[in-house]
């Protein structure tokens with residue numbers, strides 16, 4: 001279920017830890033998570049999908065969608081850095097391999113050796129719905145800077161990853177992160193996570209504190 005994690009993060013990050021107040025990823029960043037966040041009484045997939053960035057979004061749309069939630073360019077670059085861990089299904093990027101502009105072409109911004117590899121070893125047909133592909137090959141279980149290194153090698157898996165290298169400001173920030181320490185990436189990432197946890201928090205009597213973050217209380 002592709003969007004589950006992102007829904008989880010944006011809708012109820014504060015509730016992931018119900019008895020504590022900080023999140024730590026082993027060998028990665030950690031951040032404070034205030035408990036008791038009020039969430040909405042309605043959870044509608046199509047409403048959420050309209051606002052959540054898509055892997056096919058270009059830089060203008062990404063910036064706009066983040067700005068709509070009071071997240072800036074740095075937040076966009078930092079939070080995309082979460083793609084240093086985990087996997088994707090082929091459908092999120094196979095258009096880049098097989099039919100980028102509708103004439104059975106390949107995305108010219110994708111490293112062609114990487115594209116060849118993905119076609120021959122992973123997403124063998126355009127409609128493959130089952131194969132899982134690591135987003136940060138070789139380091140998918142490690143929270144590190146290699147996602148950004150790959151972006152500069154034109155090996156970002158999604159158009160949305162690759163797009164971060166095509167805006168002067170986001171590109172400059174990628175370079176800055178790569179020149180800095182892993183520890184400073186962790187602390188910046190943590191700040192953006194905390195900021196994301198504050199998106200459209202309900203106050204007063206509006207909404208409710210969920211017992212289980214993924215469900216409205218009943």
Ligand code: HEM
Pocket residue numbers: 001002003005006009053054055056062079080082083085086087088089090091092158160
């Ligand atoms: C910039 C906007 C973003 C887009 C367009 C995007 C898109 C995606 C897509 C398409 C997948 C793969 C889904 C699949 O095919 O199974 C994915 C996976 C993932 N995303 Fe994002 N994402 C974005 C931002 C984020 C943010 C802000 C976070 C967290 C801070 C995040 C964390 C992850 C993780 C950890 C996975 C791997 C999930 C797994 O291994 O099952 N992404 N994302």
